[in-house]
Amino acid sequence: MNRALQRTPLWRQVPRTGVPIPSLSSFSSLSSSSPLPWLSSSQSRRTYAFQASSPPTHQVFNRHTKWLQRERAAADVEGSREVDYLKDEVAMRLCERLWDIKRDFPSVLDFGANTCNIARALTRPFPNPNSDPNSSSSADELPDELPPLASRIGHLLAVDSSAAQLHRDASLPFNSALSLTREVLPDEETTFPYADNTFDLVLSSLSLHWINDLPGVLAQINRVLKPDCAFVGAMLGGDTLYELRTSLQLAEHERRGGVSPHLSPLADVRDVGGLLQRAGFRMLTVDVDDLVVDYPDSFALMRDLQAMGEGNAVLGREMGPLRREVLLAADAIYRALHGNPDGSLPATFRTIYMIGWKASEDQAQPLPRGSGEVNLKDILEKK
Amino acid sequence: MPSPRPRPIQKFATAVSQCSAEAAVYGKCIVADYNSVYKDKCADEFMKLKDCYLKQAKKTR
Numbered sequence: 001m002n003r004a005l006q007r008t009p010l011w012r013q014v015p016r017t018g019v020p021i022p023s024l025s026s027f028s029s030l031s032s033s034s035p036l037p038w039l040s041s042s043q044s045r046r047t048y049a050f051q052a053s054s055p056p057t058h059q060v061f062n063r064h065t066k067w068l069q070r071e072r073a074a075a076d077v078e079g080s081r082e083v084d085y086l087k088d089e090v091a092m093r094l095c096e097r098l099w100d101i102k103r104d105f106p107s108v109l110d111f112g113a114n115t116c117n118i119a120r121a122l123t124r125p126f127p128n129p130n131s132d133p134n135s136s137s138s139a140d141e142l143p144d145e146l147p148p149l150a151s152r153i154g155h156l157l158a159v160d161s162s163a164a165q166l167h168r169d170a171s172l173p174f175n176s177a178l179s180l181t182r183e184v185l186p187d188e189e190t191t192f193p194y195a196d197n198t199f200d201l202v203l204s205s206l207s208l209h210w211i212n213d214l215p216g217v218l219a220q221i222n223r224v225l226k227p228d229c230a231f232v233g234a235m236l237g238g239d240t241l242y243e244l245r246t247s248l249q250l251a252e253h254e255r256r257g258g259v260s261p262h263l264s265p266l267a268d269v270r271d272v273g274g275l276l277q278r279a280g281f282r283m284l285t286v287d288v289d290d291l292v293v294d295y296p297d298s299f300a301l302m303r304d305l306q307a308m309g310e311g312n313a314v315l316g317r318e319m320g321p322l323r324r325e326v327l328l329a330a331d332a333i334y335r336a337l338h339g340n341p342d343g344s345l346p347a348t349f350r351t352i353y354m355i356g357w358k359a360s361e362d363q364a365q366p367l368p369r370g371s372g373e374v375n376l377k378d379i380l381e382k383k
Numbered sequence: 384m385p386s387p388r389p390r391p392i393q394k395f396a397t398a399v400s401q402c403s404a405e406a407a408v409y410g411k412c413i414v415a416d417y418n419s420v421y422k423d424k425c426a427d428e429f430m431k432l433k434d435c436y437l438k439q440a441k442k443t444r
Contacts, residue, residue, distance in 0.1 A: 336410025
């Protein structure tokens with residue numbers, strides 16, 4: 001036997017400490033801590049340094065587990081429809097932003113469509129924010145309800161990896177109100193079978209928070225957009241479900257002496273701005289919106305999350321259900337730490353809305369450096 | 384048509400909801416100093432809560 005083969009290479013002796021629990025800021029340090037891709041193949045070992053062709057992506061979520069959870073959730077049609085309140089509300093608020101873009105959109109992509117919540121929101125009549133029910137003068141010009149946005153949309157392509165989610169509401173009446181095609185992708189994170197400059201608008205509502213390679217996906221979205229066209233997205237981030245996160249952590253810590261990740265690491269507002277910029281978007285708008293939902297107990301919250309298909313899919317989580325001891329302790333801590341005076345438990349869903357435009361020659365460009373003629377200091381000091 | 388079998392978590396939630404007094408005591412114990420929680424910090428309070436839950440769970444069965 002070859003002597004060189006008997007010796008264990010140095011890097012094999014490094015004890016594996018398990019998957020590190022990703023921190024909240026893990027999105028900004030994507031390339032720093034992921035395992036090197038050649039560790040797994042001991043067949044061909046290189047003795048020279050080389051540069052990886054693409055930066056390795058930090059795997060945070062098990063995409064297959066996520067797919068299973070979402071398929072299973074949508075299989076229970078009625079139970080799944082009952083918990084659409086969150087995704088419908090966010091889709092409505094996302095579509096509100098389209099009123100600010102005075103354009104028609106011949107071809108639109110809904111990336112990570114869930115149950116086509118965006119299509120449903122687009123077909124709803126929209127209450128006019130400018131109409132004032134008290135004053136009679138403005139009511140003549142402005143109707144109380146604006147026509148649904150679907151009239152400005154030529155064709156909507158809804159893509160998702162979960163066929164059960166995507167086709168759940170295929171027989172409902174809203175489908176005939178706009179031209180809608182559903183397409184199941186094997187994995188929306190890795191497959192993106194669209195040509196460059198295809199779409200006039202890309203929408204995405206509450207699915208980006210399960211994407212491992214967020215910079216890559218955003219770059220793909222930027223690629224398929226036509227120049228000077230917008231991406232409008234919403235994702236959960238920041239302090240979403242911090243109440244549940246903290247009470248589970250405290251409960252596990254006190255009961256079992258350690259914690260395991262039960263909630264995903266989430267992108268922060270700061271990260272989203274950087275991500276969009278890195279993907280090549282211009283004229284960014286990022287804003288945050290908190291939705292607080294009250295639940296009777298923490299079990300109702302967890303049941304609803306499961307029915308939404310939003311269960312835990314973090315890599316390196318503890319397998320199997322939560323222990324009853326931890327559940328019991330977490331409910332008591334949730335109540336003591338965050339509970340409302342009336343006995344209900346609040347759960348915060350922090351949605352980050354983002355708008356980015358693909359670069360184009362026609363857009364207003366910043367003036368070259370040093371071309372300013374007025375000194376800002378003069379204006380500020382005159383005041 | 385008979386109603387479907389309730390999920391175990393529903394039975395669990397009903398039993399736990401009967402023990403709000405014990406849960407409040409346990410919660411207060413943790414929240415009093417939640418920056419330095421260690422294993423079995425509130426073991427006594429938790430055992431009282433657990434006993435109450437077990438009693439209620441037997442009752443509803």
